[in-house]
Amino acid sequence: MSAQPVLQAFRGPSAAPFRPSHLTVLPIPDCEPTPLPQGERPATPDPRYIQGSLAVDFRREGHDVLFGPQSTSRQVLPDPELWARRLITAILESMDGLRPANQLGRWVAPDLRDQIAQSGVLARQRHQRPGGPLHVRAIRVCEPVDGVAEVAAVIGYRSRVRALALRMSGVDGRWLITALEIG
Template sequence: MSVAAFQTEVDTQPIPTTTPPPMLSLVPISGGGGALSPSTPAARPSMRVAGPARIEGERLSPDSREPTRPGQEGLRAMCGIEDFGPRSTSTADLPQAREWSARMGLAIAEAACGARPTLQVMRWVSPSVYESLVRRSARAVQHRRATRRPMRVRRVRVCHPCDGVAEATVIIEDHHRVRALAIRMQGIDGRWIITECRLG
């Protein structure tokens, strides 16, 4: 085929027709009464996340924004979820206060003068009492008064202001002197805990 015949055949081929894409319809602005211009961006619709469906009978708990369903409070009480803190103990479920205060009074007096390690009484006293006892023992060691000398309990007086609380006065003979120890005990988690202590 000659070049002229090929050119004539190419020129006579029909041009395919294509349908242009449809124009996007412009939505009028709410309340504005006019149409959006092509250069004006459309406002995004506000999105609100819906919360979980409420179940009939459930309510918000006072210390949480989570709903409390019927019977959930009884389940928490049965599982002991709210009983993680210290629990008071009745006097009837605790050791005899007079004998216990006599032994602990003697141990505290020995720890205060440095004759006994303070760690031995740590489990039976409150953090504030233990810190005071450690400072007193450290002063005794610093002034070289931490000597093991014989001590014995002369007399113990105990009173119970209320259930689970006892106050005792322990008179201790410390070699050549007599000392008085006043302690306040509270029943916590099944044992006596000394919350206040004054050693003369």
């Protein structure tokens, strides 16, 4: 099969016949390293055949600047005290096994949500009864940086008075709990 009829078909019937110029055919270069004799290793590796590595960032902070989580200014976020009261109640209900921890996925960091879910599973396995209603007795909110709120609360829970501290960060237009301590 010749390339001339195909090229003439594209060039049209009145075009002059195609005459290729002189082509030189070169052999394919050998890119493979020479095999080593059985059982021998070279003292130093040949630098021509060292494969580079791909830099991959597995940290959670390695998000895309445009499409990853975006920090949000305090002016756009709702009142942190009201959100803290609601989220404290929801977190403690999840830890008691009364509420699925997946419901907190939007407002709690993934590692904290897993810890809350684990304590809820343990509470259900122990057939632990809920400790009665939860009362947030006092709450104090401090905003050290724009878009960050640190909350300290005193709660009445399971006939005890306990302390609770959490840190909320403004992410994608909502509060996200990034740290939680219950005393």
